[in-house]
Amino acid sequence: MSFPYSPTLTLQWQDMGKWRVVYAPDFEACNAQPVYAGEAYRFVLDISDLLHADQENTIEVSNLADAGLAQRVGGDLNLVIGMMRLNLAEGRSAIKDAASVMEEPVNRGEPLAGPAEYQHGAFNTGGFEITVDGVRYPFETLVSYPGGGFNRLEASPEPTVEGQLGWFTSLRGGEEPLIVGEGPDYELRRSISFDDGHIEVSDTWVNKRNRDLGLIVDNRVMLDGDRRIHIAGSTDPARNRYYSPANPSVYVAGDDHGIGLICEDDVYRNQAWLHYDADANATGLRTEMLWLPAGGEYTLRWSIYPMASADYFDFINAVRRDWGSNYLTPGPWAFFSPDSIIEMPIEDLRAQLDKQALDYFIYCGGWVDRQADSHTIGFRTYVLDDYWASFRDRLRQAIDKIHEARPGSTCLVYYDTQRDSFPDANVRYADSAITSPAGEHSFTEWSGQFSISWSMVATLENSFGRAMLDAVDEYFDQMGVDGLYWDEMETTGYGQPLISHLFGDGYSCVLDPETNEVDHQVAVQSIAGEGHRVAVVQKVYDRGGMVMGNGPAFTRRLLELRVPRIVEEQHNDVWWYEGLLDTPLGYLSSYVAFDRFVRVVNQASLPVATHWSLYEHEVQPHLFPFTPIELHPGYLLGEERIVVSRPGNYGWHGERTLARVIHFGTDGMITDRAFTTTVAEEARTAVELAEGELVVLERIPVTVTPEDGEATVSNVRYDETGLSLTVRSDAGVTVAIEGGATMQVGPGEQTVTMEIGGQG
Numbered sequence: 001m002s003f004p005y006s007p008t009l010t011l012q013w014q015d016m017g018k019w020r021v022v023y024a025p026d027f028e029a030c031n032a033q034p035v036y037a038g039e040a041y042r043f044v045l046d047i048s049d050l051l052h053a054d055q056e057n058t059i060e061v062s063n064l065a066d067a068g069l070a071q072r073v074g075g076d077l078n079l080v081i082g083m084m085r086l087n088l089a090e091g092r093s094a095i096k097d098a099a100s101v102m103e104e105p106v107n108r109g110e111p112l113a114g115p116a117e118y119q120h121g122a123f124n125t126g127g128f129e130i131t132v133d134g135v136r137y138p139f140e141t142l143v144s145y146p147g148g149g150f151n152r153l154e155a156s157p158e159p160t161v162e163g164q165l166g167w168f169t170s171l172r173g174g175e176e177p178l179i180v181g182e183g184p185d186y187e188l189r190r191s192i193s194f195d196d197g198h199i200e201v202s203d204t205w206v207n208k209r210n211r212d213l214g215l216i217v218d219n220r221v222m223l224d225g226d227r228r229i230h231i232a233g234s235t236d237p238a239r240n241r242y243y244s245p246a247n248p249s250v251y252v253a254g255d256d257h258g259i260g261l262i263c264e265d266d267v268y269r270n271q272a273w274l275h276y277d278a279d280a281n282a283t284g285l286r287t288e289m290l291w292l293p294a295g296g297e298y299t300l301r302w303s304i305y306p307m308a309s310a311d312y313f314d315f316i317n318a319v320r321r322d323w324g325s326n327y328l329t330p331g332p333w334a335f336f337s338p339d340s341i342i343e344m345p346i347e348d349l350r351a352q353l354d355k356q357a358l359d360y361f362i363y364c365g366g367w368v369d370r371q372a373d374s375h376t377i378g379f380r381t382y383v384l385d386d387y388w389a390s391f392r393d394r395l396r397q398a399i400d401k402i403h404e405a406r407p408g409s410t411c412l413v414y415y416d417t418q419r420d421s422f423p424d425a426n427v428r429y430a431d432s433a434i435t436s437p438a439g440e441h442s443f444t445e446w447s448g449q450f451s452i453s454w455s456m457v458a459t460l461e462n463s464f465g466r467a468m469l470d471a472v473d474e475y476f477d478q479m480g481v482d483g484l485y486w487d488e489m490e491t492t493g494y495g496q497p498l499i500s501h502l503f504g505d506g507y508s509c510v511l512d513p514e515t516n517e518v519d520h521q522v523a524v525q526s527i528a529g530e531g532h533r534v535a536v537v538q539k540v541y542d543r544g545g546m547v548m549g550n551g552p553a554f555t556r557r558l559l560e561l562r563v564p565r566i567v568e569e570q571h572n573d574v575w576w577y578e579g580l581l582d583t584p585l586g587y588l589s590s591y592v593a594f595d596r597f598v599r600v601v602n603q604a605s606l607p608v609a610t611h612w613s614l615y616e617h618e619v620q621p622h623l624f625p626f627t628p629i630e631l632h633p634g635y636l637l638g639e640e641r642i643v644v645s646r647p648g649n650y651g652w653h654g655e656r657t658l659a660r661v662i663h664f665g666t667d668g669m670i671t672d673r674a675f676t677t678t679v680a681e682e683a684r685t686a687v688e689l690a691e692g693e694l695v696v697l698e699r700i701p702v703t704v705t706p707e708d709g710e711a712t713v714s715n716v717r718y719d720e721t722g723l724s725l726t727v728r729s730d731a732g733v734t735v736a737i738e739g740g741a742t743m744q745v746g747p748g749e750q751t752v753t754m755e756i757g758g759q760g
Contacts, residue, residue, distance in 0.1 A: 149163065
């Protein structure tokens, strides 16, 4: 469902409920272009699952092109249908048969399944295999060579295909097999570590030539039969080729197990296309742009996780644990404009902020001073120009007032290094441009709504990067910020690499599709700019500040800096997968209804709200802070609390810790609904929920230990003064407050009250 339109641009035929059609003068011209493989105009759709047997069915075709797009391409964009035919076929629909394959497990409080046992073997042909739950998974590698062909590392005793003349592989066995491959142009050293939890593969590619070398490397697993496949989390069948450095994974579900593949090193994950090849029935991780200088080498590292369940989230939570992703997620959050803060009386402002328990505040997006004009937009270094002096002063006033109204709060101001809106930024920062293959500097004029913004790459070495690093001090000194809200921190969108053809990042190139030779080096923004982003974050930290990022981390170094990050989940139902290896924060944009808060929880995230004064519902103060333990759709397990939007049996695994259980109705208001907790080897609260409701279980430092069997606990009340609860047991229980009092409670139903620090 996707295709490489150019070496650096992949397009999808279907995305977000829309179909792509070619812009052409007739029904023949585009078929001659190789990228369309002779099928530019013909669509064959199986609509069996959309038909109703008991009523009339209507097929409606809508042209979704708008006037803005027509203006950009210089045409009227009329949709012309040359022929439309409805065919009836015998037998069952493949779409309907796929429903059972695509059904996903639902976790309702159960412990993670953990790794699966597996057997393994490696071959002198360069590939290897694992067997999980009796199912064999062969792993092979395709690697290009100059001249236009591919060598293959196979999971078989003997080669089944021929590669480059002179190419051979050999195997040195042992606990960690070493595979060596060598040909006229390059050498491979592959080491494989078969650990209990997962398998680590390190592939060192060495350029033997006296000139540079570009490689396509496709590490993939061969499948037998139909499988549910997650590409960067999503099971959307339209996503058979996708770019996602934030979640560089593919997952294959078996009957009662699964295997996950994920890129480990930063270059691989920022170059990789995650793909499914229907012809070969294979899925994997593919770079098409690895660049090696003369005599140079690079090691691609990737891992395989055999899992003891078919649940993708068992896999993703295992990766989160190994990557160190489970760090503190602060909140609640709100966005502000300076003028509305300045205009509000301090008492009213304090009441609004206290009502939502807001502690983190963000000034918005690209700067627009509507007291001056609504057309000029400010990005990057331009916001330090004299034009913005009044606006910067008003930001300082607003921040001071927020600090007065809500002492200890954190105020961040918009910062972005992907664009600059100085009218002459293309000249001022000519060495920092994001350019097309033709050398054109990319820019946007926002369809005429705002002034021009030039696209930039900030590195530690170029002029724009140096200016943006210096700007950090100006933000603190001129506006009194507590840190930066860094929009577009890694890239300007998802699904495609952001590339400049002006210079190289030292790892990436564009290959000639006919010869597999290097056409030219390029800079993937997230690779070239990593050092700059690290330096900016560290500079903010050195000043005692904080950074909030829009968009998840694309490298391990940036993840290790523990910057809280949001994903703009308001746009669609797929981008939330991008943030699954980072802080679980989903942006709401302008939505205020409580069902949008529930939607974010259904997407394994916590909401970042826009408004500080428009919400009537009461959930925000009960969602933060949150330190993740596990993430699942509709079920977020944290150290401090558990947030759920689906029925289940919830608690902290292996603990008898109690919780204050708070129920929110479909209007987001707290109700008096009670829930019962059963305590045996661990405490579990049975939660019944209707669609659109939420429950938050707030951990309290209280445990109940039955003398024998189990106990039930209800009516839990806990605050800084004391504890009360109702407990029922057959043999009695011990109630303990962490670091404080304990109480022995007899059999039967008992009401317990205890004072903090004393005996009840």
